[in-house]
Amino acid sequence: MRELWEHYNLWRIPLIILVLVVLANLGFTGAASWLGLTPPEVSTQVVGMTLGSLGSLVFFVFSFLVLFYLIDCLYAERRDKSILFWRSLPVSDTQAVLAKLFVATVVIPAIIWLTIIAAHLITLTIQSVSGENAAKLFTLIDLGIYWRNLLIILLLTALWTLPLLTWFLFCSSWSKRTPFVSALTIPLVGILLDQIFSVGIGLGGIIADRIPFGYNLGGGEQSFLVGLLGITSSHAHALGLSAFLRFFQQPGLWAGLVVAGGFTALTVWTRRWRDDG
Amino acid sequence: MESLISAKDLNKQYGATRAVDKVSFEIAAGEIVGLIGPNGAGKSTLLKSLLGLIRYDGKLEVLGQSPRKNRAKLLESLSYIADVASLPEWISVKQLLAYMGGIHPGFDRKRTLGYLERTQVTTAHRVKALSKGMKTQLHLALIMGVDTRLLILDEPTLGLDIIFRTEFYETLANEYHNAQRGILVTTHQVEEIERYLTRVMFIHHGRILFDMPTRDIAKHFLRLTVEHDRVQQARQLGPIFSGSMGDKQVFIYENRVAEDFRHLGTVGLPGLADLFVAKVKGVDGD
Numbered sequence: 001m002r003e004l005w006e007h008y009n010l011w012r013i014p015l016i017i018l019v020l021v022v023l024a025n026l027g028f029t030g031a032a033s034w035l036g037l038t039p040p041e042v043s044t045q046v047v048g049m050t051l052g053s054l055g056s057l058v059f060f061v062f063s064f065l066v067l068f069y070l071i072d073c074l075y076a077e078r079r080d081k082s083i084l085f086w087r088s089l090p091v092s093d094t095q096a097v098l099a100k101l102f103v104a105t106v107v108i109p110a111i112i113w114l115t116i117i118a119a120h121l122i123t124l125t126i127q128s129v130s131g132e133n134a135a136k137l138f139t140l141i142d143l144g145i146y147w148r149n150l151l152i153i154l155l156l157t158a159l160w161t162l163p164l165l166t167w168f169l170f171c172s173s174w175s176k177r178t179p180f181v182s183a184l185t186i187p188l189v190g191i192l193l194d195q196i197f198s199v200g201i202g203l204g205g206i207i208a209d210r211i212p213f214g215y216n217l218g219g220g221e222q223s224f225l226v227g228l229l230g231i232t233s234s235h236a237h238a239l240g241l242s243a244f245l246r247f248f249q250q251p252g253l254w255a256g257l258v259v260a261g262g263f264t265a266l267t268v269w270t271r272r273w274r275d276d277g
Numbered sequence: 278m279e280s281l282i283s284a285k286d287l288n289k290q291y292g293a294t295r296a297v298d299k300v301s302f303e304i305a306a307g308e309i310v311g312l313i314g315p316n317g318a319g320k321s322t323l324l325k326s327l328l329g330l331i332r333y334d335g336k337l338e339v340l341g342q343s344p345r346k347n348r349a350k351l352l353e354s355l356s357y358i359a360d361v362a363s364l365p366e367w368i369s370v371k372q373l374l375a376y377m378g379g380i381h382p383g384f385d386r387k388r389t390l391g392y393l394e395r396t397q398v399t400t401a402h403r404v405k406a407l408s409k410g411m412k413t414q415l416h417l418a419l420i421m422g423v424d425t426r427l428l429i430l431d432e433p434t435l436g437l438d439i440i441f442r443t444e445f446y447e448t449l450a451n452e453y454h455n456a457q458r459g460i461l462v463t464t465h466q467v468e469e470i471e472r473y474l475t476r477v478m479f480i481h482h483g484r485i486l487f488d489m490p491t492r493d494i495a496k497h498f499l500r501l502t503v504e505h506d507r508v509q510q511a512r513q514l515g516p517i518f519s520g521s522m523g524d525k526q527v528f529i530y531e532n533r534v535a536e537d538f539r540h541l542g543t544v545g546l547p548g549l550a551d552l553f554v555a556k557v558k559g560v561d562g563d
Contacts, residue, residue, distance in 0.1 A: 082365035085416075087330065088357035091380055092349035275331045 021054065021119045022126070047140045054119045055150065062112045066104055070168035073100050074271060075179045093272040097169070101264065104165050105158040113151050120147075156247055163256045164210045166263035173270045210256065279306045280338075281427045281459040282327060287335040289322050289483075296322040297333065298483035304476075306426070307456045309449075311470055312463045313553055314480035320463045321360070323480065324431050327461075328357055340426055353382065356420040360432035360463075362412050364404045370415065371400040381423050389422030392448075410441040417448060428453060430462040434469070442466070446473055467550045477549060479556050487556050495546050499535055501528045503542035511541055518547075518555030529555050 074097070077083040086096065124138060158165070171183035191204040247253065282304040289297040296319045304310050314320050326333040329344030329351060337344060342351045364373070370393070377384045393399070396414045398407060407415065413433065420428065428449070434442040450473045454460060464470055477494075479487035489497070503511050508526045512519065514537070516528035529547045530538070538544050547555075 077365070080366060081359075081361050081363050084357075084359040084361065084363035085365065088328070088352060088359070088363075089377075089380055090349050090352040095349070273332065275325070 018115065018118050018122065021122050050123065051120050051141065051146070054123060055116045058112055058116045058119060059154075062108060062115075066108055066165070067168060069108070070100070070104055070165055071172050071179050071183055074169065074173035074267070075175060078274075094268050097173075097264065097268045097271060100169060101166070104169075105162065106155075109151075109154040109158055113147070113154055116150060117147055160253060160256065161210050162260035163263065164207070166260040166267065170263045170267045170270070173267045173274070280304070281306055281308075281340055282461070283336075283338045284327075285336040287323070287326060287333055287337055289319075289326060289331065289333045291322075295483045297326065300335075300480075300483070300485050302478065302485060302488060304427075304459050304461060306459055308475045309454060309460045309462070309473055310476045310478060311467070311474040311549070312461060312478050312480060313467055313549065314463070315557070318480045319483040320480055321431060322483075324429055324461075324463065327429060328352075328355070354424075354426045355429065356423060356425045356427070357429045358413075358416055358420070358431065358433045360435055362409060364412055364416055366405040367403070369401070369403045370398060373404070373415075373419065374400065377419055377422065383424045385422045385424070389418045392418035392421050410437050413437060413441065413445060417445060421448075421453060426458055428458070428460045430460065430464075432464055433462065434464070434466065442469055446470055449473070467553065468548065471549050474549075479553055481557050487552075494552070497532055498547050498552060499530050499533060499538065500545045500547040500551070501530065501538045501542055502526070502545065503528070507541050511538075514538070518551055518558070520551060520554070527551065 077086055087093075120143070128138065167187075168183050171179045171186075175182045187203070187207055191207070194203045280303050282302070284303075285301045287297055287300040288295065298319070300319075300323065312320055312323070322331070325331045326337060327339055327344060329339075329346075329348035332345065339351055340354055344351055368376075374386055374389065377389075378386055390400075393415070396411060396418070398411050398415050398418070402411075404412060404415070434445055437445070446469065449460060462470060471491075474491050476490045477487070478485055501511060501516075502522065502525050504525060511526070511528045514528075514530065514533075517531050518527075518529035520527050525542075529551055535544045
């Protein structure tokens with residue numbers, strides 16, 4: 001609970017987004033009727049794209065929110081000295097760090113998911129009331145399957161990006177000042193050195209691969225984002241077992257989880273033994 | 278009496294400096310121990326070791342646990358107030374109560390609310406909006422709601438006005454303290470806690486210079502207050518401390534008989550502050 005109180009943006013932002021979605025919807029319909037435009041022919045594709053862009057919008061905003069949350073959470077308590085209070089209570093450092101990781105990988109995806117669903121419902125409702133194809137809007141896409149896929153993809157994304165997430169968390173607990181700068185410059189310097197001296201690790205590629213916007217789910221040509229938006233097939237069929245298998249068979253996933261485990265252990269260790277005198 | 282803290286040859290080194298140097302002591306249930314020392318004497322380092330916040334060498338048991346290994350478990354029965362206002366600014370009193378209830382197995386919300394009723398702190402307040410004194414009252418109220426055995430205080434009343442300070446120590450001595458519980462407190466403001474302490478320890482350059490139950494101080498030390506014309510005589514009797522007090526001069530003597538001094542002036546009990554200066558100066562060779 002502490003996390004949601006402290007980082008009130010986590011629940012305030014979704015509310016702001018939803019209000020904007022309502023206003024945008026009303027604005028569009030209002031403008032359309034005022035101009036006398038006929039609404040476009042409702043098709044699966046149009047609905048899919050609308051829902052998809054709403055989803056990507058919410059996801060995009062939250063990506064930054066997660067980033068700021070992780071980079072700030074362990075640094076802020078040191079900055080305001082409240083760490084002395086938190087650490088005077090019977091909560092181990094492992095528990096404290098894992099709680100923050102849990103927020104980033106489970107609670108926030110859940111918030112994203114609910115926000116997207118709410119945005120979809122608002123849009124579909126307002127559009128069906130104002131348009132002529134009222135009943136049709138809700139039936140073109142099987143929303144149950146669509147939302148289920150969405151949730152799965154969000155959680156898998158958390159797993160896939162875990163090395164990045166834990167790196168931010170580590171910077172938050174380790175950085176003396178400005179964890180944000182260390183979190184970004186260290187990888188950048190690493191990439192540059194890798195390039196200049198042709199070390200050949202391909203650090204840049206490895207990192208880029210973890211950034212959700214460019215990620216390939218299951219190694220197909222369908223990009224991660226496309227998968228998330230469900231523009232193509234994913235809203236029509238439930239994600240099957242084979243998709244899971246492909247996801248969990250990637251050696252990269254497991255390598256990433258090992259790295260993430262390492263960063264998590266380092267984070268706990270830093271919080272446990274850091275002595276600022 | 279049951280031992281709450283047991284330290285043996287405790288060491289902590291920072292580079293070439295020994296912040297804590299072969300420190301050994303015990304604190305038993307029922308004691309209120311004052312740890313008194315100048316800045317940089319090693320007080321905070323010692324407290325940090327007790328709380329398991331830093332590594333140390335030597336043997337240390339707090340409430341039967343090793344602070345290095347079982348920190349979280351230990352903190353179920355140990356409370357701590359740091360020398361800086363450490364309550365998070367963003368939190369509200371209501372949230373703080375809920376959080377304490379969630380993580381402390383024996384948190385008694387009613388008890389804490391009972392203490393808050395005597396203050397101007399309400400559950401609707403955010404910590405940010407409270408004065409320094411009110412923050413300390415809130416922190417104390419939280420601690421009163423938890424059934425701990427040992428309370429460690431690091432300069433808890435720093436920067437508070439005298440009313441708050443007195444109230445703070447009165448509450449601790451009368452309402453927290455009992456035969457099963459112990460308190461360890463560090464402070465600069467010796468005079469204020471003097472009458473509450475059952476024992477006093479002086480720390481200087483990382484070493485414990487002095488460790489004595491307060492009731493024994495009268496057996497070993499005496500204070501002589503003399504007029505100026507007797508200063509010379511008093512000086513010759515080998516005081517461990519001398520200082521002026523108004524138009525009179527004060528001397529402290531160790532392990533001497535009071536009868537030998539009565540003809541010179543008024544004999545009494547030395548204050549901890551003077552005693553502390555006497556002991557620290559003795560070491561520094563002034």
